[in-house]
Amino acid sequence: MLRADALKAIYDRLDDAAVVTIMGAVAAELQALGHRPNFFYLQHGMGLASSIGLGIALSRPDLPVVVFDGDGSVLMNLGGLTTLARYRPPNLIHVIFDNESLLSVGGFPTATSTGTDLAAVARGAGVPRTETPATIDEFVQAFTDARAARELTTIVVKVEPIGPAKFVTDLGLLENRFAFARYLKQMQGESV
Numbered sequence: 001m002l003r004a005d006a007l008k009a010i011y012d013r014l015d016d017a018a019v020v021t022i023m024g025a026v027a028a029e030l031q032a033l034g035h036r037p038n039f040f041y042l043q044h045g046m047g048l049a050s051s052i053g054l055g056i057a058l059s060r061p062d063l064p065v066v067v068f069d070g071d072g073s074v075l076m077n078l079g080g081l082t083t084l085a086r087y088r089p090p091n092l093i094h095v096i097f098d099n100e101s102l103l104s105v106g107g108f109p110t111a112t113s114t115g116t117d118l119a120a121v122a123r124g125a126g127v128p129r130t131e132t133p134a135t136i137d138e139f140v141q142a143f144t145d146a147r148a149a150r151e152l153t154t155i156v157v158k159v160e161p162i163g164p165a166k167f168v169t170d171l172g173l174l175e176n177r178f179a180f181a182r183y184l185k186q187m188q189g190e191s192v
């Protein structure tokens with residue numbers, strides 16, 4: 001499965017959610033489908049996308065939150081899973097695209113290439129729902145089910161270690177940061 005295809009398959013279901021991605025390939029792939037004000041691409045803070053998502057989900061229980069993570073990033077902050085599970089926000093879906101590598105910095109293999117099972121790790125951490133879809137259709141179904149379940153869900157999807165040719169974007173980090181904050185405030189009806 002290509003992550004770009006998986007993203008494309010659920011892109012239309014991201015309208016009403018705050019979406020947080022890690023940096024690099026996944027951010028570029030989502031942006032290539034069309035940037036929206038409700039998308040935030042976390043630059044540099046590897047391993048912390050789920051922590052940002054957790055903060056948004058806890059402070060905005062009315063708002064669905066979707067995090068697009070990577071295996072390397074999750075492995076760098078395994079404690080993030082235990083904290084997610086501890087607070088268990090029902091409005092958060094944590095998608096981990098597992099390409100068994102640090103694709104965005106050259107493709108070095110990660111521990112999932114030698115047997116670490118991130119869905120099992122999430123379960124062990126206490127995440128109440130985990131899914132491991134193997135096809136695009138199963139992924140769409142798992143995502144749809146997770147939206148309906150209203151229970152913290154981690155979806156681990158094995159994908160090919162293939163990304164876009166380049167990660168260059170014309171959306172500046174600070175511009176995205178302020179626009180996303182404005183989106184969150186507008187969604188709450190606050191003045192900006």
Ligand SMILES: Cc1ncc(C[n+]2csc(CCOP(=O)(O)OP(=O)(O)O)c2C)c(N)n1
Pocket residue numbers: 022023024025026043044045046069070071072073074099101102103104105110
């Ligand atoms: C703390 C920290 N260390 C290293 C980096 C450099 N870095 C950026 S993306 C990346 C790889 C991310 O791997 P993964 O989460 O598996 O996503 P993929 O690139 O495979 O989509 C690395 C090492 C960083 N941004 N932050």
